Structure formats: structure tokens, C-alpha cells
Amino acid sequence: MAIKVAPMSLIRMIPVAAMSVVLVSQPAAAQDGRVLAPSSHWELNYDDDSCVLRRGFGSEGEGVFFELRQFAPGLSYQMLLVSPDLAVGDESPTIRYGSDGDSWKPRDAVIVEYDGGLEGVLLGDSMLSTATKAELRDLDEDERTLRYQALAMDMAALSDRESSVETITVGEVFGEDVTLRTGSMKPPMDAMRECTGEMERRWGFDPAVQQTLSRHATPRNGHRLARRVQQVYPRAMRNTNQSARLRIRLDIDEQGSVTGCHFQLPVEQEAFREDACNSLMPAQFEPALDADGNPVASYWTTAISYLMSW
Structure with missing residues (x-):
């Protein structure tokens, strides 16, 4: 088939x-x-x-x-x-x-x-x-x-x-x-x-470190992050009842600051990509810890769905 x-x-x-x-x-x-x-x-x-x-x-x-x-x-x-x-x-x-x-x-x-x-x-x-x-x-x-x-x-x-x-x-x-x-x-x-x-290697991370983390990078307020992205949903897409499913990856440094924002699925409206990333860059995280409890650079991924009524 x-x-x-x-x-x-x-x-x-x-x-x-x-x-x-x-x-x-x-x-x-x-x-x-x-x-x-x-x-x-x-x-x-x-x-x-x-x-x-x-x-x-x-x-x-x-x-x-x-x-x-x-x-x-x-x-x-x-x-x-x-x-x-x-x-x-x-x-x-x-x-x-x-x-x-x-x-x-x-x-x-x-x-x-x-x-x-x-x-x-x-x-x-x-x-x-x-x-x-x-x-x-x-x-x-x-x-x-x-x-x-x-x-x-x-x-x-x-x-x-x-x-x-x-x-x-x-x-x-x-x-x-x-x-x-x-x-x-x-x-x-x-x-x-x-x-x-x-894939982790291509992102610049050591899989051996990432797969043995004692703590993953964790947002200090996950609900607030989701609301930030929801608030920048393009008006044109909302007015025409266009649903969307976002996959976003944030790079997090040893201090818990966001150093990069990546969309993991295509987004048709470039303004949507820019606005969503701009809203997430100020976020603060508890940094990832390696197997010995030391802060290390890592990443955080999330899925955000906009489901409109039809």
C-alpha cells in the first residue's frame, strides 16, 4: 500500500x-x-x-x-x-x-x-x-x-x-x-x-549527559508560558477559525535563561513564529542538573494546540 x-x-x-x-x-x-x-x-x-x-x-x-x-x-x-x-x-x-x-x-x-x-x-x-x-x-x-x-x-x-x-x-x-x-x-x-x-547531537547537546539528567530544565511557571503563546495567536487565523498545533523547543543555559527558540513543525505565518518566540524568550527555568547535580545546558519542549470551533 x-x-x-x-x-x-x-x-x-x-x-x-x-x-x-x-x-x-x-x-x-x-x-x-x-x-x-x-x-x-x-x-x-x-x-x-x-x-x-x-x-x-x-x-x-x-x-x-x-x-x-x-x-x-x-x-x-x-x-x-x-x-x-x-x-x-x-x-x-x-x-x-x-x-x-x-x-x-x-x-x-x-x-x-x-x-x-x-x-x-x-x-x-x-x-x-x-x-x-x-x-x-x-x-x-x-x-x-x-x-x-x-x-x-x-x-x-x-x-x-x-x-x-x-x-x-x-x-x-x-x-x-x-x-x-x-x-x-x-x-x-x-x-x-x-x-x-x-537529533540531540545536532542540537549541540551530549546525549550521554541529557539521558542521565537528575533534573530536567523546568519552567518556573509553565501555565504562564502557555498563556504567553496563546495571547499572540494571529488575529487573522482566529477570525477565520484556523486551528493550529505548535511544537516549540527552547534552549536553556546553566543559569536557567532561554538562549534559543525553535519551531519543530512548519508554521505558515512567519509573524506567528516571531511573536511566539519573542513572548517566550524572557521565561525563566530551573536549569537542568547532570547526574552529579551540577547545572548543565539543556532544552525544553512543549506542544500547544489552538482548537477552534467549527
Whole structure:
């Protein structure tokens, strides 16, 4: 199956229905719907500011293009599902990994429309179990950050988890459960980690230092940072109900000051890029600490979504 997806700058994003609700888990349905075998090998792309795993699933008439994209080392990724054959609905998607008993309803999922009428769903997620995600959801922001970082550094548990995941089931997106028979996710995720480590080198950081940090660079007021960017959303885009999803990386020095601002996905309006970065440059961070507790230069990444009503 060959599916060509347009560059990210050419998509129009539409909020999926009921996305303002709090994250909830829901019981998994019995194994039904479509079960799709791979139609291609895994493909790994080394982009400047992201690493991308892609694979096709299904035969002619039911093909699905699947993509995982990481913007930095860690647990989180952006998932994209596109099909030239299956109609995309407007219900909130659910995700279930392997034999997890429950499905998870990710936050901020959006329908994406590509030139030519191709549609899909874009969402943020991780391969953590539904039970672990529910545990994280119930923590306050500071506790959640620390727990998440600890989980990302537990390579033994992460390896076991990725080895056990051999299917990914997506509900609601195409009107029925669609199960992708991925095979063990450990080999492709190992390749992804090699890519994100190389990406850190291109950014000017030593992966050996960054991957053993005792503390990551942390904004002193994360909510204020998000509000700063939201306040500079271009009026023209707001007036025409244009949604947008931003990925931003800030370089942070040993004193916790911002030394660089980078957009990790294309932004069509250059003024948007300049205004957003100008609003973030004065931010102050608790600097990253290396394994011995010494301040080191590092970076901080974030995703900010503008989801307009249609």
C-alpha cells in the first residue's frame, strides 16, 4: 500500500467532538472490527527536529497509514492515522496497546485534512499502560512531571513494556475498532531512540549527559508560558477559525535563561513564529542538573494546540 501524505504545513486541523472532557479510560470492547496486517516495513526518517516511524497496514480497500513522531527523547509521541479507504468519523478516538484491559482516550485529538481530500486523525500519546496514565492524570503538575521523568529513565520496565506490545487498537476513528498488528514495538522504538539521540547531537547537546539528567530544565511557571503563546495567536487565523498545533523547543543555559527558540513543525505565518518566540524568550527555568547535580545546558519542549470551533 502506498499512501503519500502531504507535508504538515498543508493540513487543516478540526477539533474532534467532545475533546474538552477530562481524560478518561473506558472498558475495552471485545476483539472485533478490523485486524490489519502490515503492508510495508517500518520506515524511520531522521528529520531536523523530529524522528518519524512510519508503516502501512491493511490490503487494498482498507489501507491505513500509521506514523509515530517524536520531537525529543522520552515517552511522548505524536500519532497520525490516515486512510484513503476508511471514512474518518468525528468521535473522540480511543487507543489500546497490546493486551491492556482498558482503552485510553487521548486529549486534543484533531481531524487533519490534506490536499486532495485525504483525512486522518492526529493525537498525542505514549506507550504507557492505561493504568499508569490514569495514575499520572490524578497527580498535580509537579508530581506528574517528576513521575513521568522517572518512568522515562526506567529502561528495564520500558523495554519490557515495548516488547509486550504487538498490537495497537484504535477505536472510534474509522467507525469501528481497527487493530494494527505491529509486532513487538521494541525494535522500532529502539531505532527511534537512536534517532532522537542523534537529533540531540545536532542540537549541540551530549546525549550521554541529557539521558542521565537528575533534573530536567523546568519552567518556573509553565501555565504562564502557555498563556504567553496563546495571547499572540494571529488575529487573522482566529477570525477565520484556523486551528493550529505548535511544537516549540527552547534552549536553556546553566543559569536557567532561554538562549534559543525553535519551531519543530512548519508554521505558515512567519509573524506567528516571531511573536511566539519573542513572548517566550524572557521565561525563566530551573536549569537542568547532570547526574552529579551540577547545572548543565539543556532544552525544553512543549506542544500547544489552538482548537477552534467549527
